[in-house]
Amino acid sequence: MDKNWSEMNREMQALLAKKATFSDGIGRLLELRKSIFEQITQIVDTFPEKAFDQMPFAGADGYHSKSLAYSIWHIFRIEDIVAHEMIAGDRQVLFDGGYAETVRSPIITTGNELKGDEIAVFSGQLDVKELYRYARDVTGSTNRILTGLEYADLKRKFGEETETKLRKTGCVSEDESASWLIGYWCSKDVLGLIRMPFSRHWIMHVEAMRRIKNRLCRMARKGVDTIAYCGFSCGHCFLGEWCGSCRTAYNTCSYAMVSPDRKCPNAACCQAKGIDGCYACESLEACEKGFYIPSNDGANAAKAQAMYIRKYGKKEFLKALDRLREKYDFKKTQEILGQDHREGLRILEES
Ligand code: SF4
Ligand code: SF4
Numbered sequence: 001m002d003k004n005w006s007e008m009n010r011e012m013q014a015l016l017a018k019k020a021t022f023s024d025g026i027g028r029l030l031e032l033r034k035s036i037f038e039q040i041t042q043i044v045d046t047f048p049e050k051a052f053d054q055m056p057f058a059g060a061d062g063y064h065s066k067s068l069a070y071s072i073w074h075i076f077r078i079e080d081i082v083a084h085e086m087i088a089g090d091r092q093v094l095f096d097g098g099y100a101e102t103v104r105s106p107i108i109t110t111g112n113e114l115k116g117d118e119i120a121v122f123s124g125q126l127d128v129k130e131l132y133r134y135a136r137d138v139t140g141s142t143n144r145i146l147t148g149l150e151y152a153d154l155k156r157k158f159g160e161e162t163e164t165k166l167r168k169t170g171c172v173s174e175d176e177s178a179s180w181l182i183g184y185w186c187s188k189d190v191l192g193l194i195r196m197p198f199s200r201h202w203i204m205h206v207e208a209m210r211r212i213k214n215r216l217c218r219m220a221r222k223g224v225d226t227i228a229y230c231g232f233s234c235g236h237c238f239l240g241e242w243c244g245s246c247r248t249a250y251n252t253c254s255y256a257m258v259s260p261d262r263k264c265p266n267a268a269c270c271q272a273k274g275i276d277g278c279y280a281c282e283s284l285e286a287c288e289k290g291f292y293i294p295s296n297d298g299a300n301a302a303k304a305q306a307m308y309i310r311k312y313g314k315k316e317f318l319k320a321l322d323r324l325r326e327k328y329d330f331k332k333t334q335e336i337l338g339q340d341h342r343e344g345l346r347i348l349e350e351s
Pocket of ligand 1 (some may be wrong): 228232233235237242245247252253
């Protein structure tokens with residue numbers, strides 16, 4: 001489990017257990033949910049639509065065997081049902097917000113009953129942007145419910161009446177792979193629901209989404225030039241797990257993500273000039289465009305690497321980076337090459 005989330009989860013549980021620290025516990029829970037939700041936002045914001053119905057671990061045993069779209073749907077359908085049908089006793093966000101139509105889901109259930117290809121087909125039918133809006137609204141709505149809870153509410157239990165009500169909603173499939181959920185939820189008190197659908201369930205599914213995303217990035221990079229337009233090597237980049245390369249649709253380079261149209265200006269410039277990368281450009285050394293803007297902390301390192309590629313070629317460059325890794329302990333190449341691009345080039349040459 002993600003160390004940070006696991007620690008927050010542990011702290012939240014300890015704080016909720018005592019009346020004196022209950023409201024701090026709710027605060028910690030909201031922080032944890034915010035941190036996990038940011039991961040979902042990042043994936044939805046940066047990944048191409050076609051990524052969301054892919055199942056790179058299809059057939060595996062575990063949450064990572066699903067798709068990104070399915071994971072989002074499943075997490076927030078469960079939360080919506082539990083938060084509104086059980087705790088608040090009001091209408092679900094799916095119906096209140098009109099998401100049953102806009103998300104374009106053919107089902108209103110949690111999706112537990114779907115198997116194999118059905119998951120991929122279902123995922124492909126969803127409008128991912130609307131699905132994200134639904135997830136965001138469910139999160140906000142649950143957060144409000146959580147904020148309104150008092151310590152005494154934690155012990156509230158749910159009986160047969162709630163079970164019957166839940167079955168009537170049709171939001172949980174009668175298939176045996178799904179129908180157990182109702183008994184499971186109703187066996188818990190409010191504290192138990194906080195511990196699972198509202199926190200741990202998120203962690204488990206979003207961690208699985210990370211695995212799916214990382215695998216999709218690796219698959220996208222297969223057979224693609226691993227040298228980025230700016231001169232960095234994707235194989236040596238600290239974002240290598242996260243990013244699918246600026247030469248593919250799975251580019252999630254942090255610089256590109258904050259650039260207009262989410263396109264790295266250096267990549268756009270190279271493409272407009274019809275060149276392979278900035279290392280093939282005669283203006284390289286004096287260039288201050290995009291990633292090479294002097295205020296960018298990676299500018300000198302990227303330029304030094306592009307200059308090395310221009311002088312010695314990509315093959316030698318990758319060997320030089322391997323040697324640099326053996327010689328120094330660093331996360332980003334700018335920690336070693338970032339002072340000045342000529343000095344960075346010299347360090348690479350002497351590595
Ligand atoms: S951030 Fe740049 S160098 Fe790193 S993996 Fe993405 S495209 Fe490659
Ligand atoms: S002008 Fe700058 S950004 Fe454009 S290709 Fe040349 S070095 Fe790269």
